[in-house]
Amino acid sequence: MKDTDVLDSPNAIEFKSVTKKYGDVVAVDNLNLSIPRGKITVFVGPSGCGKTTSLRMINRMVEHTSGEILVNGEPNTAQEPHKLRRSMGYVLQQAGLMPHRTIVDNIATVPRLNGTSAKSARTEALQLMETVGLDTSLAKRYPAQLSGGQAQRVGVARALASNSSILLMDEPFSAVDPVVRQDLQKELLRLQSELQRTIIFVTHDIDEAVLLGDYVAVFAVGGRLAQFGTPEEILREPADDFVASFVGRDRGMRRLTFAGASDVKIHPLTSQHTPWQQWELKVEDGKPAGWIIDGRTIPGGSLFVEGGTLRDALDSVLSSPSGVGVAVDRNGKVLGLLKSEDVLAATEAERHRRYGVNA
Amino acid sequence: MNWLMNNLPYVGQLSALHLLQSIIPVIAGTLISIPIARLAVGRRRDGRSTAGHTAGSAFKRGAVVNTAALLYTIPSLALFVLMPLVLGTSITSPLNVYVALTIYVVAMMVRSAVDAFESVSPVTLESATAMGYKPVRRFWAVELPLAVPVMLAGLRVALVSNISMVSVGAVIGIQSLGTLFTDGLRRNLPAEIIVGIVGTVVLALILDRLLALIGAWLTRWRKA
Ligand SMILES: Nc1ncnc2c1ncn2[C@@H]1O[C@H](COP(=O)(O)OP(=O)(O)O)[C@@H](O)[C@H]1O
Ligand SMILES: [Mg+2]
Numbered sequence: 001m002k003d004t005d006v007l008d009s010p011n012a013i014e015f016k017s018v019t020k021k022y023g024d025v026v027a028v029d030n031l032n033l034s035i036p037r038g039k040i041t042v043f044v045g046p047s048g049c050g051k052t053t054s055l056r057m058i059n060r061m062v063e064h065t066s067g068e069i070l071v072n073g074e075p076n077t078a079q080e081p082h083k084l085r086r087s088m089g090y091v092l093q094q095a096g097l098m099p100h101r102t103i104v105d106n107i108a109t110v111p112r113l114n115g116t117s118a119k120s121a122r123t124e125a126l127q128l129m130e131t132v133g134l135d136t137s138l139a140k141r142y143p144a145q146l147s148g149g150q151a152q153r154v155g156v157a158r159a160l161a162s163n164s165s166i167l168l169m170d171e172p173f174s175a176v177d178p179v180v181r182q183d184l185q186k187e188l189l190r191l192q193s194e195l196q197r198t199i200i201f202v203t204h205d206i207d208e209a210v211l212l213g214d215y216v217a218v219f220a221v222g223g224r225l226a227q228f229g230t231p232e233e234i235l236r237e238p239a240d241d242f243v244a245s246f247v248g249r250d251r252g253m254r255r256l257t258f259a260g261a262s263d264v265k266i267h268p269l270t271s272q273h274t275p276w277q278q279w280e281l282k283v284e285d286g287k288p289a290g291w292i293i294d295g296r297t298i299p300g301g302s303l304f305v306e307g308g309t310l311r312d313a314l315d316s317v318l319s320s321p322s323g324v325g326v327a328v329d330r331n332g333k334v335l336g337l338l339k340s341e342d343v344l345a346a347t348e349a350e351r352h353r354r355y356g357v358n359a
Numbered sequence: 360m361n362w363l364m365n366n367l368p369y370v371g372q373l374s375a376l377h378l379l380q381s382i383i384p385v386i387a388g389t390l391i392s393i394p395i396a397r398l399a400v401g402r403r404r405d406g407r408s409t410a411g412h413t414a415g416s417a418f419k420r421g422a423v424v425n426t427a428a429l430l431y432t433i434p435s436l437a438l439f440v441l442m443p444l445v446l447g448t449s450i451t452s453p454l455n456v457y458v459a460l461t462i463y464v465v466a467m468m469v470r471s472a473v474d475a476f477e478s479v480s481p482v483t484l485e486s487a488t489a490m491g492y493k494p495v496r497r498f499w500a501v502e503l504p505l506a507v508p509v510m511l512a513g514l515r516v517a518l519v520s521n522i523s524m525v526s527v528g529a530v531i532g533i534q535s536l537g538t539l540f541t542d543g544l545r546r547n548l549p550a551e552i553i554v555g556i557v558g559t560v561v562l563a564l565i566l567d568r569l570l571a572l573i574g575a576w577l578t579r580w581r582k583a
Contacts, residue, residue, distance in 0.1 A: 061489055086491035096486030100504045100580045113491050142580040158490075 009073050012037040012166055012198035013058060018067035020053050020223070027053040028223040031067070036215065037165075038196040044209035045219030045226075046246065051202045053223070055168050058200065059085045071166070086110055088166040089159025093175050095151040097143040103129070103154055104139040110162040121161075128157040133187055149180035156188070160195070167199045174203065185211060206247055210235065210254055218243050232258055236354075256311035259350045261304070264313050264343055266327045266336035279322035286333040288326045303328050304338055310350060313343050362550035370539070374558060377535040380456045380525045381566070385518050387457070388464025389472075389510075395465070396472030397498070399423035424470050431466035435527050438462065451532040460524060464517050471513025475506035508581060511574040515567055522563045526555075536562070 013035040020028040028050040035041045043051040056062040057069060060081045069076045076084055089110075097106050105112075107125035112118065129136050132153045143151055152172055159167050173181045189212065192199065203209055209216050210231040218234060220226040220242045227239035235255050238244035247254075269281060280292045281300075290297045301319030304312050304327045316325030317340045325338030363370060401416040442448065442455035479502055487501045526537025539555030542548075 059489060061485070082491045082493050085489055090486070090489040092482065092486055092489075094482050096482050096489075098483060098487065098501060098505075099480075100501075100578075110490050144581065 010036055011070075012072060013200070014070040015054070016068040016070065018054075018057065018064050018069055020050070020057060020062065021065045026223050028057070028064075031223075031225055033217060033225060033228060035198065035200060037198050039214035040192060040199040040201055040212055041215045041217060042209040042213035043200065043202045043217050043219060044204065044206055044213075044246075046221065047204055049219040049221050050223030051204075051219050052170055054219070055170055055200060055202050058166075058168060059088055059090060061085075061090075086113055086162065087164055088168060089156075089161070089164045091152075091155045091159045091167070091169040091172045093171045095143070095155040097151060097154055097158070099143050102140050102142060103134075103146070106143065106154055107157045107161055109158060110164070114162060116162075124161060125157070128160055129154075131160065132157045132191065147180075148176045149184060152176060152184055153187070156191075160191075160197075165197055167197050169199060169201045171202055171204070173208070174205070188212065207254065210257060218246060220246075253311060253314075256314060256347060256350070257309050259310040259347075261308055261310045261313040261343075261346060263346045263349060264310070264338055267339060268336050269334065279324065281322075281326065281334070281337070283334055288328065288334050291320070291322050293322075300326060303332075306330060306335060310343070310346055313338055314347065317343050362548065363554050366551075366554075370536075370554060370558065373534060373536050373538055374562065376453070377522070377525055377537075377559070377562060378566075380453060380460065380528065380533075380535055381518065381522045381562070384457055384460035384464050385514070385521055388461045388517065389468050389514060391461070392465050392468035392472045393503075395423060395427075396469050397476055399469070399473055400476045420473060424473055427466045427469035429466075430462055433462075435459065435463070435524050436530065439528055439531055439533075453528075453533055455531075456525060456528045456533050456535075460521055463524065464521065467517045467520070468510075468513055471516075472506070472510055475509035475513070476502065478509045479505040504577075507574070508578045511570070511578070515570055515574075518570060519563050519567055522559060522566065526559060 011034040015031045015033040018028060018031040019026065031050075031054060043054060045051055053062055057064045058071065058076065060076060071084070071088075097103075098109070101109075104122055104125045107128055108116075108118075108121035111121040111124060116124075126136050126139060129139060134150065134153050134157065138146070138150065143154070146154065155172065156169075159169075173184045176184065185208065188199075201209075201212055203212075213231050215228065216231050216234050217225055218227045218239075226246075227234055227243045232255075234243065235247055238247055269283075278293060282289045282292050282297055288300055288303065290300050292298075298321045301321065302312070302315050304316035304325050306327065306329045313325060316327070317323065317338055320326065323340060325340075325343070327335040327338055329335050399420045399422075401419060438459040439455055440450075442459050443450045443452070446454065446458060448454050483505065484497065484502060487497050492501065525535045526540065529535055529537030529541045536555050536558045539551050539558070543551030543555060
């Protein structure tokens with residue numbers, strides 16, 4: 001196969017009737033799946049449904065029992081496992097860094113295995129540290145000296161080295177605390193918008209899947225692929241009861257993640273003769289600093305950042321002690337207030353638009 | 360003190376002999392123990408399965424570790440006396456000490472080398488494989504360096520106990536600092552005996568310190 005064919009083919013990876021058995025246990029059951037090039041495809045599903053096994057069959061950390069896996073159009077058994085593995089990055093839940101190597105040497109591992117000189121491998125590693133948002137002053141540290149979030153960034157940088165066009169990520173963010181996780185998720189999306197790699201991302205968290213995935217593959221117990229599609233398709237039309245229940249009760253809320261909030265009116269602060277009149281928004285340096293009532297200050301709820309989604313708008317209203325959401329610009333300066341009835345009206349309008357009806 | 364001043368070159372020579380007889384078996388024994396231990400540990404489990412060992416590998420590990428421990432129960436004097444019969448050497452040949460002590464080092468180090476290899480995180484090994492290490496390179500570049508901290512603890516014990524066991528060879532006429540005990544006893548010279556004891560202790564302290572320093576350098580990645 002010529003290089004041009006590879007680039008023309010829209011799919012980076014194809015599973016063709018792939019089955020994996022451990023003794024009598026079917027870990028992956030007749031998987032047929034095409035993973036588009038340059039996109040993030042998320043494998044999501046409850047624990048034990050074959051996500052990790054499917055991922056690891058790609059780089060032959062697990063050998064499949066039957067069927068065929070094509071990587072860039074060629075069976076992944078056509079080259080030796082170590083060569084295949086060097087051509088794709090792999091990020092695990094526990095970073096899996098080499099404790100006895102410095103950060104820069106950890107990132108340089110694969111280029112060094114491929115025979116790149118130590119000097120240019122390090123130069124590349126330092127650039128990658130910047131790419132993933134790590135201070136290069138950490139370069140000479142050892143993994144034991146990093147926080148969990150930093151270690152995961154090193155893991156990502158290491159996977160990006162050698163220009164691997166395919167990244168396999170197995171629950172990479174599930175062991176870090178929620179705040180750091182959000183940072184890492186945003187960072188991954190930012191990176192992807194620059195680099196456009198083919199990323200296969202495993203998670204058991206449907207919210208994470210919906211947030212990160214261009215495409216989502218929902219796995220069901222028994223190693224069965226229950227549905228493959230865009231996050232929106234999966235939330236809107238679950239293929240079966242399993243997917244519907246996995247996608248869960250908060251489906252409606254999640255769907256609002258895809259809707260903009262440009263319809264929601266932002267009321268100026270000065271119009272304080274409306275329902276929130278007994279509450280006063282405390283503002284310091286132009287930024288919200290809680291609500292004042294009866295002389296007491298109460299911490300505020302989540303903020304609606306300009307350009308956010310309808311879900312963010314709804315949350316700002318629901319979490320605010322005054323029942324009134326606070327909108328801020330990208331610098332955190334107060335823009336105005338959101339009323340719950342406006343937000344609800346916008347969700348109604350969104351629902352009508354979605355189903356193309358007027359009632 | 361006087362005795363020491365008058366016999367300084369002699370004590371120096373005995374110290375050098377003692378040093379050689381302590382260090383060479385430790386090096387040889389360690390080099391022998393590492394492959395035995397690595398084979399006993401067998402194919403490392405991958406990072407996700409919960410079962411540590413298969414039944415077969417647990418048996419192999421147990422057999423190797425217990426056989427090694429058994430060697431250690433042979434009395435050292437008996438081993439020194441036995442060596443000439445086995446090796447065909449003369450009874451006073453230092454080779455007897457080298458071989459006998461190497462056996463003791465193996466007896467001690469196999470156990471700690473097995474522990475050392477088992478202390479290496481399977482996740483790290485697996486991620487090395489996933490990055491494209493081939494098995495042999497993975498052993499030298501990842502597995503062995505990561506086993507060093509645990510191995511080192513065993514090595515320090517082996518070295519110090521070796522230094523004290525070398526003295527036993529003096530009883531059958533093999534020269535070392537132990538010769539100062541036997542000679543001092545025969546000639547009723549307490550000063551000579553004391554020099555022998557202090558010399559052995561100082562040697563043990565210096566070598567142990569040195570090993571600790573080398574170890575700290577090899578495992579500098581551990582301090583957080
Ligand atoms: N090495 C193994 N040996 C035996 N069974 C395994 C092994 N790895 C995974 N399995 C089984 O295969 C199934 C799928 O596992 P896995 O792919 O890890 O699921 P997930 O990543 O979705 O949680 C599970 O039933 C699991 O117990
Ligand atoms: Mg898994």
